[in-house]
Amino acid sequence: MYIERIQTPADLKGLSIKELNIVADETRAAVLNRVSKHGGHVGPNLGFVEATVALHYVFNAPEDKFVFDVSHQCYPHKVLTGRASGFLGNVDDMNAISGYSSPAESPVYDNFEVGHTSTSVSLATGLQKARDIKGGKENIIAIIGDGSLSGGEAFEGLDEASELGTGIIIVVNDNEMSIAENHGGIYKNLKALRESNGQCELNWFKAWGFEYKYLEEGNNVEKLIETFQSVKDTDKPTIVHIHTEKGHGFAPAVADKEPWHWGAPFNMEDGSRPEAPVMESYEELYSNWMLNEMKKDPTLIAITAGTPTAAGFTAAKRKEAGKQHIDMGIAEEQAVAMASGMAKGGLRPVWTVYSTFIQRTYDQIAQDLCINSNPAVINVAWGGMNTMNDITHICLFDIPMLCSIPGLIYLAPTNCEEYFAMLRWAILQDKKPIAIRIPSNGVIHTTDDVDSTYTYEPKYKIAHKGSEVAIIAAGSFYQKGENVAKLLSNNGIDATLINPRYLHAVDAEALEELKANHKLVVTLEDGCKDGGFGERIASYYSTSDMKVLVGGVKKDLYDRFDVQKLLADNRLSDDQIVEDVLQIVR
């Protein structure tokens, strides 16, 4: 195999076009080997194999610098920069190589840790400026997909790249898809450019001051090499718009692009996946519930921002929802501001977003939404430690962030029935923006009564009245609270158990009452404790005799953590909590 001999991109330089095509085929096979056994991003990586071979043939990394947007297309780059073992070997070898661009893994060839979208051009302008100040000559190349172009940061980056006026090459990898289909006016222009072979008069990039090259054959190594050679060492801001095929070279991924954007392991023969155990999911429950409610209420609108699967809105369900579903493309700022406008205009918008991406829109939540007190609903999905664990996708920080924004109510349901009761109330009320943290510890049902009405001022629910120790266990950590209560009971402590339900402020009345016959309050939250829920309770009691054991994860940069180890390191296993409680109260 060629690729086993390619330790650095320099090893490509002497190869013929024929040999480079073999390298491309082998690289594609390596990518498929990894994703079929390990899972990962399939379609975007397959579509960018030829371009990666051509880029590394034409340019000279690491002197020339690549910045991969969102890094959904960086696997071929990894294969060609000394990390083929993560693609050819067994699953353990694959685990050693992350799914994202990572200087921690390859300080020489990867310039940035990247996992959120629309950042590449902005990051690259920094390298561009550094080169210009230091008098360097290297090429700076940002690689951005058409889907990633819809995020505000990408536009800001393009605007500045043109302003700088010096050499930067922005490869627009246009596969006519975001994670799902694209949404936005810019795609009208990309389409016109594709259909005119880059020749149509209206050209957004040229209007913004870029040199512009178009290549229709974006999966043709030879043509790609010609194109990249023609812009190499340019001293002008330059767009290279290449038309690629998402999933190229693997028929199932070409045939059905959305589910093949990212996926679990599969059978290479036919793309089939092992039958997944039939399990309830909030994605499916939510989308079904919404579709049903939408039929009764034409003002109910489901919003997503580039990740419709976060809300279970598959292509079929989006179609069924019609005008009552709207996907913004990867544009979370727009999602929030538009939701605020919709609520102001009398609609009932519900935006569903993964915890890790909500931080892309702090200011819009604070300004466009909360200062205006418009009654939009935000569903925060996958908040907690049992979801994503790459350093760029950690879902532990939504509680500190959202709870520091005045005017926002943040609810934490502890089971399925409570979630839908809260969702219904949030949608029907008309006074405040409400965020709801969907439980992330599986779909747990209750037969207990669940309140149908909630309030803007927190009101804790006392599940069990005991004494000495009170456990306030929020959201997906409620069941941990139940476990700890049981274990304490084995130790002779009849602990009070509380479902706080509200994260954004404390229920002072409930906390005050606990003073009568408790000496320790334990708080449990499935997230970062610094600035979070429990610290506010610690602060509430800080001038009293009540002791508070704050349970949550320490603020830190985590990467591909093991959940059990994370729990143990933060003294969050059930046994550790019991041990710490006993040490304090005994």
Next chain:
Amino acid sequence: MYIERIQTPADLKGLSIKELNIVADETRAAVLNRVSKHGGHVGPNLGFVEATVALHYVFNAPEDKFVFDVSHQCYPHKVLTGRASGFLGNVDDMNAISGYSSPAESPVYDNFEVGHTSTSVSLATGLQKARDIKGGKENIIAIIGDGSLSGGEAFEGLDEASELGTGIIIVVNDNEMSIAENHGGIYKNLKALRESNGQCELNWFKAWGFEYKYLEEGNNVEKLIETFQSVKDTDKPTIVHIHTEKGHGFAPAVADKEPWHWGAPFNMEDGSRPEAPVMESYEELYSNWMLNEMKKDPTLIAITAGTPTAAGFTAAKRKEAGKQHIDMGIAEEQAVAMASGMAKGGLRPVWTVYSTFIQRTYDQIAQDLCINSNPAVINVAWGGMNTMNDITHICLFDIPMLCSIPGLIYLAPTNCEEYFAMLRWAILQDKKPIAIRIPSNGVIHTTDDVDSTYTYEPKYKIAHKGSEVAIIAAGSFYQKGENVAKLLSNNGIDATLINPRYLHAVDAEALEELKANHKLVVTLEDGCKDGGFGERIASYYSTSDMKVLVGGVKKDLYDRFDVQKLLADNRLSDDQIVEDVLQIVR
């Protein structure tokens, strides 16, 4: 006067062009009357007088809905929608009317509270969608300045407005200026459009799918009316690009646009302002210090994002800095990501931003900067209660936000010498992103020794070792800590006084030592206490016997607050703190 008789925009309908011109003149005089006596946004409001008269003549508010971007141009609208008293009367009358679009003030005519930039189109798309779903026919009109177009949210909004495909009118009020000069590739296209009377082939807006109209005479009521009438009731996404003159009708504001964007009261005769008392400012000290350092270090780069005055970088100083100053336009996301790229590339970037605007770039700080651990410096200006106080410009939330982002060091100098020592250290170190909260309680000097080296792990500075009570007073509240210590000493308590210097984490060693002979720790921070600095200390001690009095402002939506009242309401006056301390320890 006409405008005294105009209670609603309907009162304009019967007027002739001649009369409308008189209304425009009177409106301009009213705006000038307000800004000369009360201060406020001058240039952008003066330039938009004629357009406002024409908009209200052509469209039918409140059925037709206006959304003013950033609201720097909404004064004429206020004059014509029943709020002329805020412009004609005395300063007390003026205080009753805010400087921003505000439904709290006018629920009928103002659709959103707006003060941050680039939000109008996104908000308007929400109203557009609501109209479409509900089958309405009203016009939705977003009004956005050329300067505001550089923010990511504006691009996301335009992208979606085109996608929706139904009627929305976006008035691009092009006065060839942001707050300072514009920066970005988009301005090349606006210039080409102006110079070709809107006819040039390359047209960004058309490329994105908009209908497009250009009007050169953007301060001509008659032409504006014709233009707006031509797009009224459109069923297509439509850009109306009008060329206006910033400061129109007031010679000093036309002659020198940047200082006349916003300003304090002035003499109407000649635009002169009362001689300001000569006071040191961090803006001036910082910019001078940087210019001096830049001469020695060509890799030192000062960054601003549309508000160069936050850093004292006047036009003259920007010129002096040359390529070592870069303004992004109003594009905070780009500022952070590019700073990260610059630091990666070996430069030493320092971005200065007002506290209220740092929340526009949470994700870039977390992802582009901190996960990558690139050593860029962020100067947070005006953090605290003594700065801006409009609901959209509150500067109390930067501590909770920045302290919840892992990997970021946040320093809080307590005086001028300490600030520059920290700044120098932050610039010279090469391992971590560092934010510094510039003191906001005036420039206070010290003759005490100030450390020249800092660390990534917090190390508190014990200013005075006492017992029983320890005061940990951060940043601009350090002097309050000194005052409280003095008052406690009058009450027989020799309090320990600590300058914590670091906000992002606690100094566990210092806190542990206090346990020996203290029973109360008082924390003081000039900001929101929910999720802030003091709560982390309360949490640290929460399982011990140490009591903690957390001093800060309660999380809430504040608007045009009085500082003394805010202090008193939060028990933050020196006397109240002493009273509370005595109640706990006596």
